[in-house]
Amino acid sequence: MASDDHQTSPVSESGGELPHEDSPPKVGKPKTSAAGVAAVASSMNHIMRTAGPVRGTKALLELNQKDGFDCPSCAWPDPDDHRAQTEFCENGAKAVASEATTRQVTRDFFRKHSVADLLEQSDYWHDQQGRLTEPMVLREGKSHYEAITWDDAFELLGHELNALKSPDDAIFYTSGRASNEAAFLYQLFARHFGTNNLPDCSNMCHESSGTAMSQAVGVGKGTVTLDDLHEADTIICIGQNPGTNHPRMLASLETCVENGGQIIAINPLKEAGLMGFAHPQKLSGMLGRSTSLSSQYLQVKVNGDLALLRGLGKELFERGAVDEEFVATHTQGIDAYRARCEAADWQDITAKSGISKEAIQQLADTVLRGERKLVTCWAMGLTQHRNAVATIREVCNLHLMLGAIGRPGAGLCPVRGHSNVQGDRTVGVFEKMPDWFHDAIDQEFNITSPRKHGYDTVQAILAMHREPGKVFVALGGNFLQATPDTGFTAKALQNCSLTCHISTKLNRSHLVHGKTALILPCLGRSEHDEQNTGPQFVTCENSMGIVHMSRGKLTPTSPDCLSEPDIIARMAAATVGKTEKLDWRWLIGDYDRIRNLIEKIIPGFTPFNKQVRNPGGFYLPNNAKERIWKTASGKAEFSDTELEQIQPAEDRLILQTLRSHDQYNTTIYGMNDRYRGIGMGRRIIFLNPDDMKSRGISPVSLVDITSHWEDGERKAEEFYAIPYDMPVGSAAAYFPEANVLIPVGSTALESNTPTSKSIEVSVQPSS
Numbered sequence: 001m002a003s004d005d006h007q008t009s010p011v012s013e014s015g016g017e018l019p020h021e022d023s024p025p026k027v028g029k030p031k032t033s034a035a036g037v038a039a040v041a042s043s044m045n046h047i048m049r050t051a052g053p054v055r056g057t058k059a060l061l062e063l064n065q066k067d068g069f070d071c072p073s074c075a076w077p078d079p080d081d082h083r084a085q086t087e088f089c090e091n092g093a094k095a096v097a098s099e100a101t102t103r104q105v106t107r108d109f110f111r112k113h114s115v116a117d118l119l120e121q122s123d124y125w126h127d128q129q130g131r132l133t134e135p136m137v138l139r140e141g142k143s144h145y146e147a148i149t150w151d152d153a154f155e156l157l158g159h160e161l162n163a164l165k166s167p168d169d170a171i172f173y174t175s176g177r178a179s180n181e182a183a184f185l186y187q188l189f190a191r192h193f194g195t196n197n198l199p200d201c202s203n204m205c206h207e208s209s210g211t212a213m214s215q216a217v218g219v220g221k222g223t224v225t226l227d228d229l230h231e232a233d234t235i236i237c238i239g240q241n242p243g244t245n246h247p248r249m250l251a252s253l254e255t256c257v258e259n260g261g262q263i264i265a266i267n268p269l270k271e272a273g274l275m276g277f278a279h280p281q282k283l284s285g286m287l288g289r290s291t292s293l294s295s296q297y298l299q300v301k302v303n304g305d306l307a308l309l310r311g312l313g314k315e316l317f318e319r320g321a322v323d324e325e326f327v328a329t330h331t332q333g334i335d336a337y338r339a340r341c342e343a344a345d346w347q348d349i350t351a352k353s354g355i356s357k358e359a360i361q362q363l364a365d366t367v368l369r370g371e372r373k374l375v376t377c378w379a380m381g382l383t384q385h386r387n388a389v390a391t392i393r394e395v396c397n398l399h400l401m402l403g404a405i406g407r408p409g410a411g412l413c414p415v416r417g418h419s420n421v422q423g424d425r426t427v428g429v430f431e432k433m434p435d436w437f438h439d440a441i442d443q444e445f446n447i448t449s450p451r452k453h454g455y456d457t458v459q460a461i462l463a464m465h466r467e468p469g470k471v472f473v474a475l476g477g478n479f480l481q482a483t484p485d486t487g488f489t490a491k492a493l494q495n496c497s498l499t500c501h502i503s504t505k506l507n508r509s510h511l512v513h514g515k516t517a518l519i520l521p522c523l524g525r526s527e528h529d530e531q532n533t534g535p536q537f538v539t540c541e542n543s544m545g546i547v548h549m550s551r552g553k554l555t556p557t558s559p560d561c562l563s564e565p566d567i568i569a570r571m572a573a574a575t576v577g578k579t580e581k582l583d584w585r586w587l588i589g590d591y592d593r594i595r596n597l598i599e600k601i602i603p604g605f606t607p608f609n610k611q612v613r614n615p616g617g618f619y620l621p622n623n624a625k626e627r628i629w630k631t632a633s634g635k636a637e638f639s640d641t642e643l644e645q646i647q648p649a650e651d652r653l654i655l656q657t658l659r660s661h662d663q664y665n666t667t668i669y670g671m672n673d674r675y676r677g678i679g680m681g682r683r684i685i686f687l688n689p690d691d692m693k694s695r696g697i698s699p700v701s702l703v704d705i706t707s708h709w710e711d712g713e714r715k716a717e718e719f720y721a722i723p724y725d726m727p728v729g730s731a732a733a734y735f736p737e738a739n740v741l742i743p744v745g746s747t748a749l750e751s752n753t754p755t756s757k758s759i760e761v762s763v764q765p766s767s
């Protein structure tokens with residue numbers, strides 16, 4: 001390929017669409033409860049097929065044990081005291097199976113398959129090929145990746161980075177699986193190099209939660225522990241599908257119900273895991289008996305949550321439910337919020353939310369039971385909308401008016417995604433760290449770190465698209481498939497002089513590349529990591545702020561894989577070199593040395609190396625949990641926002657993009673979505689049966705989807721239409737197949753998170 005055509009690969013021309021599917025999916029009845037024997041069977045099947053009985057069983061027995069490795073799947077915490085021998089779930093097992101696979105992608109594989117051939121394959125096929133085993137390079141104009149030595153790879157990277165006009169022409173992306181040690185070194189390298197361009201997957205994930213909670217309660221993280229969930233009178237699960245994405249959370253919901261608590265589900269779709277749970281580690285669950293979970297299921301319209309929460313606030317004010325003492329001592333701004341609620345009109349509330357006044361009153365009855373110990377759990381169903389920050393602040397408003405924060409059984413629970421996404425932020429992976437952090441690293445390392453804020457994910461895409469010649473480095477992740485506007489992002493990556501990925505598995509971001517591309521294969525979390533002073537462990541922070549160790553035990557897939565910290569240290573050594581204060585390569589000899597630096601820079605870890613060796617780890621301090629408010633005013637703050645929500649033009653629908661049961665973000669483990677009754681298909685769109693009828697769309701027929709945005713239309717063709725129990729006007733399709741439809745410019749106010757759950761579309765039968 002001449003470097004001129006390099007700008008237009010098949011991907012950007014076709015808008016980045018994934019291969020179409022030849023046959024329709026199998027469609028069955030959606031399930032009404034999650035887990036049980038089928039989940040156990042499914043996890044065994046995945047792990048035995050990919051890792052084999054010996055490696056597979058060893059991996060499962062080490063998973064989430066106090067001396068084992070942290071599950072690479074979600075960020076749900078492990079119980080503090082008793083852990084079952086099998087403290088994992090079906091989807092954790094799939095994640096481990098995908099990493100512990102004995103299949104390998106070697107230089108022979110890349111000799112056999114050109115980049116163009118590989119692009120024709122599906123994401124599922126890519127994952128099936130196995131683990132990356134040695135560093136590879138794709139040289140300018142070449143059609144195939146070829147092997148490169150580690151030294152040459154680092155020299156190439158260092159050379160490209162140092163040739164940039166400005167350090168701000170480099171972009172260092174992070175995905176949330178990176179350990180604290182890797183993430184800390186990575187941001188330190190970026191800041192020594194001279195940039196704050198540290199976009200991460202959090203920008204597309206819980207950024208709205210962090211933004212809203214920092215404003216409201218001065219802490220961007222959850223304020224509850226597992227015990228709080230178990231003791232709660234009421235748990236509201238809003239915009240979240242734990243049966244698939246946080247299966248171990250179902251055990252906590254079950255405990256809450258067994259203790260007399262009630263679960264409220266707020267979701268446009270009836271999700272099996274919110275309705276019932278058959279505990280796979282209990283006899284009753286194995287026998288197929290499930291515990292009913294939610295006592296009320298509110299099928300809100302997509303993006304109707306702000307209206308619903310406003311209605312609940314209105315009802316609670318009318319009933320005089322305010323915790324006056326808490327509000328007077330700890331908060332400010334309730335009057336404006338009260339006025340908003342009082343002025344809100346029930347007709348408007350019910351029209352916008354799709355939920356009746358009676359149902360909202362019933363919800364108020366539930367919330368006011370007992371000691372009003374309320375926990376609200378949420379995830380992407382709230383964070384990925386234009387008004388996401390306003391909606392999450394409304395959640396905070398309810399907790400503040402009830403004093404339901406910083407006391408046992410009550411608090412805020414943004415349920416994190418990646419297993420260490422929260423820790424990566426804590427240790428400095430953020431494009432706009434506060435001044436105290438920069439002051440601390442400047443003093444410790446005798447540098448002048450850049451203070452200008454860096455790019456977040458969307459700003460990074462726009463910058464790469466606009467200005468050719470940048471260097472893009474990724475610590476994990478699959479940037480092309482995870483980001484919005486796939487065709488646009490493809491062009492952005494293709495504009496780079498170098499794209500470089502530290503990865504465990506092959507993915508599409510390796511195939512839509514800069515002029516030159518590098519793949520640097522790393523150890524997975526389940527694998528043994530040996531350095532100069534002996535075996536090492538790393539640390540992670542879960543969704544509840546517990547920092548704990550993770551020690552891999554499996555034999556590495558290949559002797560040519562390096563650990564993430566090692567790769568980053570070598571990158572740094574090849575680019576900025578050893579400094580008077582920092583010998584990158586020495587640090588790697590013993591990860592305790594990295595943790596000593598983390599402890600010096602970031603408050604709350606001391607004594608890191610000691611307390612992380614306590615079985616189960618330690619809690620980081622959390623001011624909001626102690627009712628200390630680090631906000632602008634020193635008090636917890638109510639918000640006062642207008643009741644705005646996305647209003648599609650007539651004949652259009654609001655499309656949300658979500659995860660199937662067989663995927664981990666962009667990694668596709670299988671082609672089924674068992675709980676929703678879907679087999680062997682991913683190019684599908686769930687629609688309300690009435691919306692199908694009025695458009696002349698018959699069940700399981702092919703439709704074309706067009707999204708509408710101020711800059712024009714985007715299209716995704718040939719999706720199978722599936723009738724589903726969901727509100728009129730709402731639609732759902734899988735991520736990443738539908739990402740071509742998400743305009744790069746459509747982001748949440750304040751947090752700049754892509755609106756992956758609010759896309760205005762029209763749908764018509766395929767011609």
Ligand SMILES: Nc1nc2c(c(=O)[nH]1)N[C@H]1C(S)=C(S)[C@@H](COP(=O)(O)OP(=O)(O)OC[C@H]3O[C@@H](n4cnc5c(=O)[nH]c(N)nc54)[C@H](O)[C@@H]3O)O[C@H]1N2
Pocket residue numbers: 073074075091205238239240241242244245246266267268269271300301302303304305379380381382416417418656657658659660661663664665666757
């Ligand atoms: N197995 C597995 N586990 C995972 C992941 C995975 O892909 N696979 N991903 C990890 C990551 S990074 C994350 S962030 C989490 C994601 O965890 P979730 O947020 O649970 O993931 P989504 O599939 O995006 O599901 C969003 C849910 O929100 C609902 N929803 C959509 N729009 C709205 C709305 O407007 N209002 C309300 N109330 N609900 C809405 C959807 O119907 C769906 O049930 O899971 C983590 N864990």
Ligand SMILES: Nc1nc2c(c(=O)[nH]1)N[C@H]1C(S)=C(S)[C@@H](COP(=O)(O)OP(=O)(O)OC[C@H]3O[C@@H](n4cnc5c(=O)[nH]c(N)nc54)[C@H](O)[C@@H]3O)O[C@H]1N2
Pocket residue numbers: 174175176177178201202204205206380384417418475476477478479481482483484502503504505506507522523524525564657658659664665666667735736738739742756
């Ligand atoms: N439309 C739409 N888009 C979305 C979302 C949505 O709901 N809808 N959700 C968003 C969310 S919440 C998130 S978090 C992002 C996720 O965005 P990313 O974090 O970028 O994507 P992942 O799919 O989690 O990354 C998978 C890749 O990580 C690599 N990997 C796996 N394990 C390791 C490891 O241990 N080390 C290293 N170095 N690499 C590893 C593998 O090569 C694998 O292919 O996507 C976002 N995009």
Ligand SMILES: [Mo]
Pocket residue numbers: 201204205206416417418
């Ligand atoms: Mo996420």
